[in-house]
Amino acid sequence: MGSHMAHAIRMHKTGGPEVMRWEPIDVGTPRPGQVWLRHALASKLFGHVAAGRIKIEINQRYELPDAAQAHRDLEARKTTGSSVFTV
Numbered sequence: 163m164g165s166h167m168a169h170a171i172r173m174h175k176t177g178g179p180e181v182m183r184w185e186p187i188d189v190g191t192p193r194p195g196q197v198w199l200r201h202a203l204a205s206k207l208f209g210h211v212a213a214g215r216i217k218i219e220i221n222q223r224y225e226l227p228d229a230a231q232a233h234r235d236l237e238a239r240k241t242t243g244s245s246v247f248t249v
Contacts, residue, residue: 169186171208178220218243219243219244221245222235222243222246224245224246232247
């Protein structure tokens with residue numbers, strides 16, 4: 163069994179969805195005790211995001227040192243859409 167090519171959404175610079183690129187990646191060969199899993203539905207979803215057919219709303223941005231506050235906001239249901247950390 164050789165290596166396997168798959169695709170992934172990769173970001174080579176910071177930014178929003180506009181910096182996402184759908185690229186082939188080599189996932190290598192499974193090691194002992196590992197298996198390949200197919201992520202067909204996730205792949206389709208990410209393809210739609212990359213093509214702009216599905217929009218991701220980023221409604222909250224937190225600096226990494228504010229992770230505890232982000233967690234409190236999430237638990238208190240003060241967030242909507244996606245939350246991201248900026249570094």
